[in-house]
Amino acid sequence: MTKPPKTKRSAAAPAKPRPDPRWHLRLYVVDQTPKSIMALTNLKRICENHLKGRYHITVIDLLKQPRLAKGDQILAVPTVVRLLPTPVRTVIGSLSDIERVLIGLDLRAAD
8 A cells, every 4th residue: 555645835834724614503592482483583594694504503492401501601591602603602682683693693893
């Protein structure tokens, strides 16, 4: 078996790790309340419009998994937590104020 040839890298330009283009979001809700359903619908719409193909949403129902609220310091629901890209960002509410959500998740700069 032959080994593949080694490639030379310039000492001046080390290889940079490529950032993960995917956004990892957690949506904390309580049951299937109208506000929880609205928050998920709004979050999916925002992601499809601004992150199409580059996002993953995990929905956590705190009635079924209440211990998970402590890890992300959830004080109110619905709440979306952006885990990646870092830094972690949090937006509370039904996510119906699109501009506020875009700024809160750092998808758009504040004016």
